[in-house]
Amino acid sequence: MRRPRAIAGVSAILLLSACATAPAVTPAGGTVTGRLQIEGGPIGPGGQQPGKRPMSGTVQFTGTRHQRVTVRVGSSGTFSVRLAPGTYAVCWRSPGAQGRCLGARPVTVAARHTTKIAFILDAP
Numbered sequence: 001m002r003r004p005r006a007i008a009g010v011s012a013i014l015l016l017s018a019c020a021t022a023p024a025v026t027p028a029g030g031t032v033t034g035r036l037q038i039e040g041g042p043i044g045p046g047g048q049q050p051g052k053r054p055m056s057g058t059v060q061f062t063g064t065r066h067q068r069v070t071v072r073v074g075s076s077g078t079f080s081v082r083l084a085p086g087t088y089a090v091c092w093r094s095p096g097a098q099g100r101c102l103g104a105r106p107v108t109v110a111a112r113h114t115t116k117i118a119f120i121l122d123a124p
Helices: 004-021
Strands: 030-040 058-065 068-073 080-084 084-093 102-110 114-123
Touching: 030 058, 030 084, 030 102, 068 080, 102 114
Parallel strands: 030 114
Antiparallel strands: 030 080, 058 068, 058 084, 084 102
């Protein structure tokens, strides 16, 4: 009786270790990189408005099934996110904004590809 239990125990351990090393089967994602910038503003020395400069905030991706992914954008104004392939509605918010997302546009994410986008706020 001990031998069959030992064989069953060894078989179970081998089966579990084989499952642990098997690669996960998941769809390959794509990457979206981009910049959040502001342009314009108060007239500076020399009578010119400031040019484009980085801006912090958030960028929000909403998938076709209404899944939302929000990415925080730091003072560099750059962001990067990996997403499942598909089409997303993308918009942004400035820091502390309570209102709706701005600059909405579609972006298509393809498996194993990088898509680049940019948002530019025109300040008066």
